[in-house]
Amino acid sequence: MTTDRMTADGARRSYTIVGAGAVGLLYGTRLAVAGHPVRWLVRSGADTIAAEGIEVQSEGRRLRIEPADVVVASEPGALPASDVVVVATKTTANGRLGELLAGAGVPGATIAVFQNGLGAEEVVRAQVPGTGAVLGGLCFVCAHRHGPGRAEHLDYGAVTLAPLEVEHLPAADEVAADLRRAGVEAAVLDDLGVARWRKLVWNIPFNGLCALLDASTDALLADAATRALVADLMDEVIAGARAAGHDIPEAFRDEMLAATDAMRPYDPSMKLDLAAGRPLEIDAIYDEAVRTAREVGVPMPRTEALAAMLRFRGRPAPLPPT
């Protein structure tokens, strides 16, 4: 057990953070500052990060990793294998997760997927042989990346962890304990499906509508028409979750509306991704939910409509004439 490994030699569990977006930078830096060996596996910007270090502005604090202390590479083979691998890439790259994670963790490593949407944990289990626990990590956080190794943490930050297989609950407890020691609010749920669908109750209405309507959360909730649409979408997601066997009470909708009313106005990453011409996480956040609910006979027509509009808006620009 990794717990024994840590307590036996007194060392902190080592972490490889895959992806240096806002989420990866925030939690990886917190873990590093708390004394964990942290390695960074990034698609681009490795040279800049190696040369300039990492800096995260988090709730008024400046968290910094000096260049001499940064262990960063673009290939897993160039990094030591870690006890825990945190997948903090966008889901749009999940098609090559197996390749990306090969060798990133020690034999029996825990892989924690810090993404939105459905389905990534199953992909990890299928494509990364030799993995121990596979955890879902749901990040309730407002944070933005500003450049290679640079991020700003604006608000919230709690992480909910849940294991793909319930016998791996201890691994979820271990990662949660590490995060808490690093100053991150962390909770563990035993039902990954419930955890993922609860997050979708928020992501499905707000990610899509904020992107399509170029609006922040507060504007959507202040308008009667879009507030009703948000509520209808939440109902649709809850009905899909319940039909798929994930027990989310119908009253969760009003909880989520109230929580968002109380939130600082926020632009979900999908809005920023659309504005910047980056790929949108439509498969993981929308299609998987629609497909899962349809298999148990529950249509999600509003969710499907949103997905189609997002897919249109996010389509690659035509090549310029030559």
Place this chain on the structure above:
Amino acid sequence: MTTDRMTADGARRSYTIVGAGAVGLLYGTRLAVAGHPVRWLVRSGADTIAAEGIEVQSEGRRLRIEPADVVVASEPGALPASDVVVVATKTTANGRLGELLAGAGVPGATIAVFQNGLGAEEVVRAQVPGTGAVLGGLCFVCAHRHGPGRAEHLDYGAVTLAPLEVEHLPAADEVAADLRRAGVEAAVLDDLGVARWRKLVWNIPFNGLCALLDASTDALLADAATRALVADLMDEVIAGARAAGHDIPEAFRDEMLAATDAMRPYDPSMKLDLAAGRPLEIDAIYDEAVRTAREVGVPMPRTEALAAMLRFRGRPAPLPPT
């Protein structure tokens, strides 16, 4: 009967055109050029139209009414009462239709509503006492207004007429005959509900999606996701129509898709209205259909979602800080 009145004295039926947008200008000018007395009741621009006349570019022809021949006013009391009143305003002004049309027609006049959406004929019947036939007029036309008394007719132009009450079918035939003599393709249907809902099968997907996605009809049909959404929306409208007793065959969806594939790429007026900050015809095109279908137990969730998003996008801008 107006037919007798015309044939008895050999004169052409007189028309008051209410609203000098693209639709009013196009059909009113055609009728005037064909020899009908045409009077214009406009909300704004009466002085400019009186001074400069009316000019419509229609399929390569320049149709012109000289200033000396223009009869235009901003109040119905300032115009002679006509045999036929054509309502060519946006539905967003339908709240004051009774007031707008008072005295515009002779006793027993025919009122023909050249608008999209549902419900305007019933409003006219209820609010304009002394009216004879009330007709729906469905204009399948691509045309744009360029300024007071100026419009361009780009493509199509057929009008389908249907009476609110079937006993007024002869009045629909008369107006259709006048339009045909003026060079307009015109048809008569005996079922106004079928006529209006058939038009909605096109307007509900394309008006809203073209506006929300800032796209022309061809772009929506070329993308697999939005093409499927257009088809789903059409299915939803057809199901609503059928439940409400209007017999539109399910195959009408594929007819409409094929017809739009064959059309020149088009920007529906709702897209232009949104871009120009003008009010959107959400009530007449979306809400009435959703309400009608809901009353007979058929939900239209995609249509409702579109309406909510349009209402958000079309909301009045906040007042500037003082």
